[in-house]
Structures are given as C-alpha cells and as structure tokens.
Amino acid sequence: MRVAALITGxxxxxxxxxxxxxxxxEVKHLVTMIPQRRDSWMFHxxxxxxxxxxxxxxxVPLVKSETSGIKEVEVGDLKNxxxxxDIDGVVSGAILSTYQKTxxxxxxxxxNLKSIVxxxxxxxxxxxxxxxxxDFETIFVGVYAHGFDDSWLGRRIDSVAIxxxxxxxxxxxxxxxxxxxxxxxxxxxAPIFEKRIKLLQIEKVWEDxxxxxxxxxxxxxxxx
Numbered sequence: 001m002r003v004a005a006l007i008t009g010x011x012x013x014x015x016x017x018x019x020x021x022x023x024x025x026e027v028k029h030l031v032t033m034i035p036q037r038r039d040s041w042m043f044h045x046x047x048x049x050x051x052x053x054x055x056x057x058x059x060v061p062l063v064k065s066e067t068s069g070i071k072e073v074e075v076g077d078l079k080n081x082x083x084x085x086d087i088d089g090v091v092s093g094a095i096l097s098t099y100q101k102t103x104x105x106x107x108x109x110x111x112n113l114k115s116i117v118x119x120x121x122x123x124x125x126x127x128x129x130x131x132x133x134x135d136f137e138t139i140f141v142g143v144y145a146h147g148f149d150d151s152w153l154g155r156r157i158d159s160v161a162i163x164x165x166x167x168x169x170x171x172x173x174x175x176x177x178x179x180x181x182x183x184x185x186x187x188x189x190a191p192i193f194e195k196r197i198k199l200l201q202i203e204k205v206w207e208d209x210x211x212x213x214x215x216x217x218x219x220x221x222x223x224x
Contacts, residue, residue, distance in 0.1 A: 003116060004029040004082065005091040008044040009051050011131055011138045011157070012093035012119060014187040018134070019118040020091045021192055028087055030055045030062045033078055035069030042074050042100060043067065046142045046184050047215045050197065057193040057220055079107045089114035095122065096179050124177035128162050134191055142184035142212040147172045150206045153213040157185065195220040
C-alpha cells in the first residue's frame with residue numbers, strides 16, 4: 001500500500017514508520033506539520049526542524065506545511081496537505097491518545113484513505129523495551145510533568161531510564177510512554193536510518209519546573 005507517514009522525529013512516529021516499512025508498505029512520503037504555537041493539541045513543536053534530517057536518513061521525501069496550531073483548525077491543515085498526495089493510507093504513531101487517533105481516522109475517512117496505527121493500544125513498557133532491543137538511540141528533549149528535572153534533558157532512553165519512568169508512574173501517574181504530554185523525545189539513530197543524527201550545538205531551556213533541549217545545529221554522520 002502506498003502510504004504517507006506522519007513524522008515528528010520522536011520515538012512513537014519513528015517506531016510506527018519502522019513497522020510500516022517492515023510490513024512492506026510503500027512509504028511514498030514523510031509528513032511533518034509545523035505548528036506556529038507550542039501548545040498545539042495535535043503536533044509536536046520541539047526540534048521539529050530536525051525532521052529534514054530524519055527524512056534524509058531514512059531516504060524518503062519529506063512533505064511539510066505550517067499549521068496555525070489552533071485546536072481543530074490544525075486538523076483541517078493536515079487534511080489539506082494529505083489531500084495533495086497520491087497515497088492510499090496514512091501511518092501515525094498514536095498509542096493511547098484517542099484525541100489524536102479519532103481525528104486522523106476522520107481525515108482518512110473523508111479522503112478515502114486507510115488509517116494505519118501500528119502501535120495502537122500496545123503496552124507502554126513493552127514498546128519502550130522494543131525500541132531498546134532495536135537499538136533505537138533516543139533522547140529526552142522535553143519534560144513537562146511533576147517528578148522530572150533538567151537532568152532528564154539529553155538523557156538516553158535505556159533500561160535504567162525505563163525503571164525511573166516506572167517509578168514516576170507509581171509516584172505521580174506519569175505515563176511511561178509520555179503520550180499525555182509528559183515528555184518528548186528525539187531519535188538520533190534507528191535500524192531504518194542509513195546515517196545517524198549527530199548533535200552539534202544544543203541549549204537547555206528550563207523554567208517553572210519544565211523545560212526542553214533546543215537543538216541549534218545537527219548533521220548526519222556515518223554509522224560506526
């Protein structure tokens with residue numbers, strides 16, 4: 001099936017893309033929406049510019065468009081972009097967010113496309129362990145929930161981080177997978193990448209017990 005895959009550079013959309021490729025879907029495009037406000041309900045904003053490198057690393061053309069970021073209006077912005085593509089389906093990385101999934105499903109119905117959601121309702125811990133098993137190199141680039149501090153920014157998701165996420169879940173009900181907006185990630189390397197992303201210049205931004213890692217410069221490098 002000819003598909004477009006929604007991509008943010010984070011772990012969920014990257015794993016969904018990984019599965020779509022392994023299922024032998026023909027991924028014609030990666031699609032990124034660039035919200036003009038940080039409190040978008042649908043789309044990531046932190047380091048969204050790095051999806052250009054992700055697309056180059058995967059070897060699939062990137063299509064991107066700005067969106068107002070206004071609730072519901074941004075859904076129409078995504079629909080307008082997808083309507084221009086010659087595809088049969090759309091891949092998304094939704095796991096537990098019915099808000100995201102129902103809106104993408106609705107767009108697909110209106111455009112007569114198949115909504116493909118490879119990770120839907122899977123166990124959060126199992127997904128994190130799968131990413132580690134696949135040698136995903138994933139770092140935290142935003143933390144927004146009680147229990148996190150600035151030491152998480154730039155930290156790699158590994159077995160110790162998973163244990164700490166489980167502890168935060170018990171103490172503060174933080175979603176281990178972060179789909180409630182508790183944290184955001186960036187994938188620097190994955191099996192579907194032909195090259196890996198190397199960060200050259202970063203800046204930690206921290207205020208009011210939340211913050212993010214701003215990537216100012218990055219490039220693709222050969223894998224070791």
